[in-house]
Amino acid sequence: MPLDEIALEELGLAPRWVRKGMPAAQAAVPNDGRAADAVPEVAGSVASVAAVPRPAAQSGSAASDSFSDRAATPAQRQADVPPPVAQRVAAQAAEPDAFAQKPAPQAPSARAAAEPMQAGPEEPPPLTEDDFAWFDAAPEPSLPHDQAPARAPRDDVATLDWDALAERVASCTRCRLCEKRTNTVFGVGDRAAEWMLIGEAPGENEDRLGEPFVGQAGKLLDNMLRSLSLARGENVYIANVIKCRPPGNRNPEPDEVARCEPYLQRQVALVKPKIIVALGRFAAQSLLKTEGSIASLRGRVHEYEGVPVIVSYHPAYLLRSLHDKSKAWADLCLARDTWRAAGGGER
Structure with a gap:
């Protein structure tokens, strides 16, 4: 493989199947008839990369980091994680049950994909004055005749x-x-x-x-x-x-x-x-x-x-x-x- 392609791979700019030193067999596209033929070539490419001497100036480069992060301890990995991610990791360690992995949503089957999508719930109708009737004052309860308030006496002078x-x-x-x-x-x-x-x-x-x-x-x-x-x-x-x-x-x-x-x-x-x-x-x-x-x-x-x-x-x-x-x-x-x-x- 040319040296420029090797450099691209080291810098993480090569195709996905060689990024971060992933094995070629895992990066190969499944169900592709050419995947088996590509394995030896990929293996050779990885070996070539490992055999090429690296300059001292590249010891801190992205290429060396891509291989060294696998050997780092969990504490070292956590130190390199950005603050928001580090906080989430610490919280997960304290309460593992709260961050239990949920099952990934399954892709719809072919039959479900073929069926037409059902319409979702209709939008609720706009509110009217009747919907706020419960704000009104409750009617006063009617009292029995023996408890009804006394009325003013009528003018009975004529009697x-x-x-x-x-x-x-x-x-x-x-x-x-x-x-x-x-x-x-x-x-x-x-x-x-x-x-x-x-x-x-x-x-x-x-x-x-x-x-x-x-x-x-x-x-x-x-x-x-x-x-x-x-x-x-x-x-x-x-x-x-x-x-x-x-x-x-x-x-x-x-x-x-x-x-x-x-x-x-x-x-x-x-x-x-x-x-x-x-x-x-x-x-x-x-x-x-x-x-x-x-x-x-x-x-x-x-x-x-x-x-x-x-x-x-x-x-x-x-x-x-x-x-x-x-x-x-x-x-x-x-x-x-x-x-x-x-x-x-x-x-």
Whole structure:
């Protein structure tokens, strides 16, 4: 063999079957008819290489290393291995079971290679909002009827009798007027009366005594009733739109009227009067749900809860305006005629 080819072999640049001094018989291609003929030639080549004298400068060359590494001890080989490989070797020595050699994958058979490849698993569908439903708050468990939370009591004023209604008014806290009152003013008179007189709200004397229309205004009202052959407590029931005194005798606010009106509605339903006389502008506006002046509301028959209503002046106003007493008398006469037309006085 030429010297240049020998040098290539020494440098590891020759064909694979002579690299690192491998025996030619191992490097020969299997199942090749020319492999047997190549063995003697390869053996001769290896012998030639061994017989060629090497210069001293090549003692550390790749050729000498290729033959000397087989004679080196395991410790020397490990020292020459790069750091990552050396670490793996040390770990393998410490835990040999963890690095047990796994069987090499077998090549597919001819039959398997001939068969068409089966399709792999389909890609999962994209996530939707339903896939995250478990993030939602769990529904609250339904409680048995005996453990269900108690509901707010319903407004049953329309079902109360006289005693229950009076007790409800006495303990009422529906609006802020309860904070400054001394007494609630429920009403007085005949609970089966045909005449019902309704004022606006208690004054100072009414709040102190717990009775509507007392003092000088009350005395004037008694005189007006006497002119009609009526008397307080005899076929007459007297009440107010508001059951508590507004501070400073101010006019009640709309929300205060709305919260107190169910009591008056129940009183009218229990009394079942045949005529109602609204005394004063505020009482008339509250009953008739209007903002009309008392002058525009007088002289006509109105209606509240199915009962005829006559509008007149408040007795306290008549004490300051004596010239309107004649008008008040005309209002009372209209109320008497309306009462008689409704069958009043026949009981």
